[in-house]
Amino acid sequence: xxxxxxxxxxxxxxxxxxxxxxxxxxxxxxxxxxxxxxxxxxxxxxxxxxxxxxxxxxxxxxxxxxxxxxxxxxxxxxxxxxxxxxxxxxxxxxxxxxxxxxxxxxxxxxxxxxxxxxxxxxxxxxxxxxxxxxxxxxxxxxxxxxxxxxxxxxxxxxxxxxxxxxxxxxxxxxxxxxxxxxxxxxxxxxxxxxxxxxxxxxxxxxxxxxxxxxxxxxxxxxxxxxxxxxxxxxxxxxxxxxxxxxxxxxxxxxxxxxx
Numbered sequence: 001x002x003x004x005x006x007x008x009x010x011x012x013x014x015x016x017x018x019x020x021x022x023x024x025x026x027x028x029x030x031x032x033x034x035x036x037x038x039x040x041x042x043x044x045x046x047x048x049x050x051x052x053x054x055x056x057x058x059x060x061x062x063x064x065x066x067x068x069x070x071x072x073x074x075x076x077x078x079x080x081x082x083x084x085x086x087x088x089x090x091x092x093x094x095x096x097x098x099x100x101x102x103x104x105x106x107x108x109x110x111x112x113x114x115x116x117x118x119x120x121x122x123x124x125x126x127x128x129x130x131x132x133x134x135x136x137x138x139x140x141x142x143x144x145x146x147x148x149x150x151x152x153x154x155x156x157x158x159x160x161x162x163x164x165x166x167x168x169x170x171x172x173x174x175x176x177x178x179x180x181x182x183x184x185x186x187x188x189x190x191x192x193x194x195x196x197x198x199x200x201x202x203x204x205x206x207x208x209x210x211x212x213x214x215x216x217x218x219x220x221x222x223x224x225x226x227x228x229x230x231x232x233x234x235x236x237x238x239x240x241x242x243x244x245x246x247x248x249x250x251x252x253x254x255x256x257x258x259x
Contacts, residue, residue: 026099
């Protein structure tokens, strides 16, 4: 089962222990924390504290996705980060899609132990038959529309897709919110070279939502001396739920489980 309800699951080490380690999980645009639930369960089994929540504009069921902005999302992320910081000396961030630029923006300004970036959103995937890049359509014809229908979730695993569609809150995608995410991305592009945090990036070559080449750019430009990019070959965008999720779990647990 998948649930879109927020959670705070306490691991084995809490309080003032120097080994206490919490992970804040950041979901994608128009999605919800259900996208990272199964990964959170694996991290909890390692003894890590895990917290997941939904951003403003993502936290109540609705037929149409409400309009919200990256500053609202980041404000909620920072609020939870600061609360965890009162209890845990080590906080890692696990971002999925738009959760990745949010995680990077926080790591630019605040201490973070490690970063995990799953299918990072830095550009929409472009196909030759689109003509213009999707971002250009968003900033031209896209101003005429408030939202577009959400046809199906980008998952190749049919069983996981069925569970995710039951958990998902929206049946549309809000275009002003997408433009706000693009504003965040432009800001973060100027910050990545100054982020020294150890980072693991996972990206599928078959992603139909984000441009996979941007994962290579991100790994190259990040200021960290400890960074790696792991490629998946068969999954679509939501790699934490898709056909190679066990590989994702193993990579992330190994990375975050090491001191």
